[in-house]
Amino acid sequence: MKKSASAVWQGNLKQGKGSISTQSGVLKDQPYGFNTRFQDEPGTNPEELIGAAHAGCFSMALANLLGAAGLTPERIETRAEVTLEQQGQDFSITAIDLTLEARVPGASPEQFEKIANQAKESCPVSKLFKAPISLKATLQQG
Structure with a gap:
């Protein structure tokens, strides 16, 4: 299975503008730009999209693992806070903090914590941050 998204950017970093689309x-x-990423203006940015993907993926992985343990969640709510920090001239994502609240009838706190940690490790988006990233670059002429 493959899913895709695309981004178009025009201009320099601070005055330029871009747009993001999904399959x-x-x-x-x-629309997105410097102001939506670094100045808290309305619009999207890569970090919140990573957070949304991670929260959604983790929640589904948790539901799957709870089901395998014979438990059915009534509600899973996950918040992913992505930290972007400047390190020298570059910026890096230095942390992703997942905050989970769930109602799972029949689950003990110990069982729930164990399964939640398994979901954190097995969620495909969590694994992404450990995966190699490939790049195919084409320079258009003219």
């Missing part, structure tokens, strides 16, 4: 169409030419 599903849930995002279509969604």
Whole structure:
């Protein structure tokens, strides 16, 4: 299975503007720029999209593992806070903090914590941060 998203950027970093689109169409030419990323202006940014992907993926992985343990969650709510920090001239994502609240009838606190930690390790987006990243670059002429 493959899913895709795309970004178009025009201009320099601070005055330039871009748009992000997803294959599903849930995002279509969604504007983003320096001001939406670094100055808290309305619009999206890569870090919140990573957070949304991680929260969604983790929640589904948790539901799967709870089901395998014979438990059915009534509600899983996950917040992912992505930390972007400047390190010298570069910026790095230095942490992702997941905050989970869930109602799972029949689960003990110990069992729930163990399964939640398994979900954190097994969620495909969690694994992404340990995966190699490939790049295919093409320079267009003219």
